[in-house]
Amino acid sequence: MYVSYKWLEQYVDLLGISPSDLAEKITRSGIEVESVETLNEGIKGVVIGHVLEKNQHPDADKLNVCLVDIGGEDAVQIVCGAPNVDKGQKVIVAKVGAVLPGNFKIKKAKLRGEQSHGMICSLQELGVEGKLVAKEYAEGIFVFPENVEVGADALAQLHLDDTVLELGLTPNRADALSMLGVAHEVAAILDKEVSYPPTEHQAVEKRTDATVAVSVEDAEANPLYIAKVVENVKIAPSPLWLQARLMAAGIRPHNNVVDITNFILLEYGTPLHAFDYDRISSKEVLVRFAKQGESLTTLDEVERTLSSDQLVITDGREPIALAGVMGGANTEVQSDTTNVLIEAAYFNPESIRRSVKAHNLRSEASTRFEKGIDPSRVRLAAERAAKLLQELAGGSVLKGSVEVDTYDWKVNTVTTTVGKVNATLGTNITQEEVSDIFRRLQFDVEIIGEKVIVHVPSRRGDISIEEDLIEEVARLYGYDNIPTTLPVGERTPGQLTTYQQKRRKVRRFLEGAGLYQAITYSLSSEQRAKQFALEDSELTKLALPMSEDRSALRLSLIPHLIEALKHNIARQSEKVALFEIGSVFLKENETLTEKERLSGALTGLWESHPWQGEKKPLDFFVAKGIVDGVLQTLNVLDLVEYKQAKRQGLHPGRTAEIIFDGKLIGYIGQLHPTVQKEHDLQETYVFELALESLMNVIVPELEYKAIPKYPSISRDIALVVDQKVVAGDLEEQIRVTGGNLLKKVSIFDVYEGEHLPEGKKSIAYRLTYLDPQKTLTDEEVTSKHEKVLKVLEEKFAATLRS
Template identity: 40%
Template sequence: PLWLQRRLWNAGIRTINNVVDVTNYIMLLTGQPMHAYDAKTFANGKFEVRLANKGEKLTLLNEKEVDLDPKDIIITDGKKPVMMAGVMGGLDSEITSETTDVILESAIFDPTLVRKAALRHANRTEASSRYEKGVNWDATEKAINMAALLLRNDADATVDEGILKATDQKREPVVVKTTASYLNKVLGTKLSVDEIVKIFDRLCFKVDVDGDNLAVHVPNRRWDISIPADLVEEVGRLYGYDNLESTQPVLPETHGGYSEKEEMMRRMKAIVEGQGLMEAISYSLTSPEKAVRYTKDPKELVEVKSPLNSSRSAMRENLMTGLVDAASYNFARKQTQLALFEQGRTYDHDGGKFNEHEHLAAIYSGNTFAENWQHLTQKVDFYFVKGQLTNLFNAIGIDPEKVVYEAKGIKGMHPTRTAGIYIDKQYVGMIGMIAHAVTIADKALRGSELYGYEIDLDTIIPMLTKGVTAVPAPKFPAIQRDLSLLVDKPVTNQEIENVIKSNAGKYLTELKVIDVYAGAHIDVGKKSIAYNLTFLNRKDTLTDDVVNNAMDKIVAALENDLAIKVR
């Protein structure tokens, strides 16, 4: 009939035939999805509902053939599938102009399985969207009776067999307990118990009253109500949101601002920006391989259950991977002079719990300064980046004497140009060059040299002390001495400095390398290192005798402890 077609058109549903249109109309009217089958499909007398078997296929009404999953609910004729339950019917059981006998089906299917099946096969329908959200159990049998009535009245149908019930589970109305005082407290109202009961009467909710306590019987047609907060919504909706008084919430006074940790992180970002670096913000999600690259001791990964793609399936355990990706993006566009940093969080699953850590990382490429006729062009190297990091440590109040750099092998970093950073013997990060294996694998980065560092702020910030004390210029002159040493190549600068500092006495204020040489006129396996030592007594004039005595102790210790020859 035209009246039914018009109503379907107005609802955005195309008309098909008198049987299918009736099931769609009943679905719109009651919210209960229905399906009609050509009875010839079930010639063997079986109508079976089960989970699909692996390897089974079904051609849907939209002529799309799908490979059924063992978690898909299907309806079969006893052998082969004829419908994906709750989603869409099969083409073989379709109602056509030749159909004379019809089987109507009205059911409740598991919402989760229906939702996953519709998503799995990219086939979300009007029926599946309703099953996902829930349907009224009380309307299932009413809907099939209404459909049969319409077919009898408007399609000259005869109801032959009546209703066959596979299961007929009854669902008792949900009882939600609350109090009138709770409803008034949340809404900010002063409704009496009688007024609240009248509101529930308008919804046809039976209410048992015991003083302030209310037990509300919620009919199955309102499956969206299950907790006291749902009742608050209903009372507020019917009472009228415009009738609720506007009141200022009672909250403790707060002065705002950042925590000490946040203040320090912002301070460090400001220092790094002052060094000429630009801030980058990269994805927290990356591939499992990149997530643990550039990490000294990788922990268990935090992986996403339903990733968009394999390159965004795990949470990062370092910031360097995002900066390397940013460098690749820039290099592909001929931007090779880079100085980028990122301050952000890394993630891991360690000790049975998920952890977040604040890190700061930087990456450099190109020249230390833009090319200019006024100065010599110099490429970024390990020592330039180490100097940048040392400046940062000095600015935030970390004593350079406490910072130690030790050669370390870290995945993704150059094997001989990478060091671990230790403060008071505690590992706080790494510094070095990105491995050639990484840059060669990336077409944009091939042939380039990238240097950078990454530090763990969660470890460093607790080491910082409040405030910085300014020291006045010394009143007395300092004495400087140079020391040239012939050492074995395996001996590190750190080992030499440790010996010098432990034997120089209390007046040594500065120690720096001024020259390193290896080659002609030096024995094979040896290198020459020259140091400049600065001695200063802030309370009195320092004499040569004191300095000479300190230098003698230093020379003796170097010869005895490290077999070093003083040149």
């Protein structure tokens, strides 16, 4: 909501309060002022000029040489390229030495050989947005009415000597979507009175009910409808003050009739609509729900197909407006309009919301109807419109109005106590102070013993429960005045849980390893949501998804990480390494479970040293090293094992599952070449771990051992085995057989090919033996070593390579 400071002054006495101070007070009372813009900031030397002569530039087809009176002794020559400049116009002139927005200084100039002493300006050149300028001046200079004074300050005549406050309203504060609503808020803050604008006008003898009939089929959807008729209006541009009020609020001026309805929408928060009375063929207004398939061409010249749950205004036969949203083109106020029917109504917010959603058509009117307008202002708004049409359009207001009123006028009464207020806020506010706050808000209050009974005015539809009253007291008492207190009870310092500490360690390790953290959507398409899932699960689908791409909850984090890789690689990144810690959503027998996962995706060069000319591409062992580091950070590396596996979407020869205590807790692997090609990726590796399972493992306490005093003995063995034998199975058997003396087993070579029988391979291990209590003898090591070889020969048919 944009609030003009000078407009607000018409309703509340702001004497002595600057716009910035007012913004501070409003923000401290609970409505955030997002910006304070001075419309004429940095502009000077701009006056009203009178074009005395206009001649074609001798050397330029699109330029004119104008002689302009700017209020001085002599007229000045100005070269102007605006297509609509003409003799006799009153225009905006920036004199030599003037400054325009952006610190643009006006100097004497020579254009194609002709001297130019100043600049004839458009509104855009004074900082007004192009979309807010009236259409007739959108492509050229602005022209003043004839009655303005030459040489006067143009900014004052345009009402640009003003400040606009932008309010960031929360959905519950629909009352502040009007100038009078903001006036009530400011008046309560400053303890001032609100002055309502006059609505009295002189009506002719002819009665409205003799010219139009109104009926409503559904009283729940439209409990209040008021029609007034104004005859003999003269369509013309609005006066400058009215145009300025609309532009300051972000609305483009059109003509006096339309501008008056928009002005009252901003003033009262009550949307009105003006119909060309003579274009309503039956002189009857019938409010009903549309017939299925019925059509209406709205003011934006779009033909819309209606459904039976959308409320429309009709002439008894055909729709002439989509109720509360937008009028129809068939009854639009045009330049030849002479008689106007003014509609003022209260529509059910739900019915308006349905129409807005169905047509994706939101307007200033529908925004207010959707949130709920003040029903008590509907009649006032209609009378105010009639008065302004009489004053600004020369109209004759017909006596009375035609109404359908079935609205249930109930006063909302809410009760609280001073004790509850103080207990909630931690204050010592007296009953008199509480009562005074509600007086400033212009709420009717009754005090009965401890009870404070508040009769809430209809303009404040957001107040319905006791807590709402307490919030009003807190706002007006001042949040800064509420004392700071500490909770009562045993005080314990805040700290991270063990789970949170472990998660933070994992995140820091991955960041230190060179991965960037990503945060992706929990919602995915049904196809992608199933991909790369660690465990089988039913999909959880949304009943009303925003789109097909966001229709199901994910079972894995990897699909979106792959999309993130693709996005970055397409933007010339040589290396992309991402990780995410997030939730997946598993469903079984209609029970939804949320589990935390750690996933990573890596592609491109892992290391690049241009000076040495060295480039190290990413491979399986880099990705496995990162996973090992995560497991080591959680102290579970020695408790898990990797097993070769085949998984959908991953390379069949470069994929491993991670097993803990016999259960699958993760996997790591290269994307299948077809998947890489589909996403325009080179060699790419991914991993996913069941983070909750790993972090909830009870790890044995850390034990320290003395550094061995005695030397170790290493033996290398190269075993020839069948190609199907897994190196990890051999290593596990070596460890088991080696017993306490065998401290370390590491693989350092795998060979297949020449000098080996077909179907065989050679795997070389280094075995390290150590006794911390003494120096081992060759006999002891040889005995244990031969036992290892014998067991390997028996179980795997392994032989030593000669």
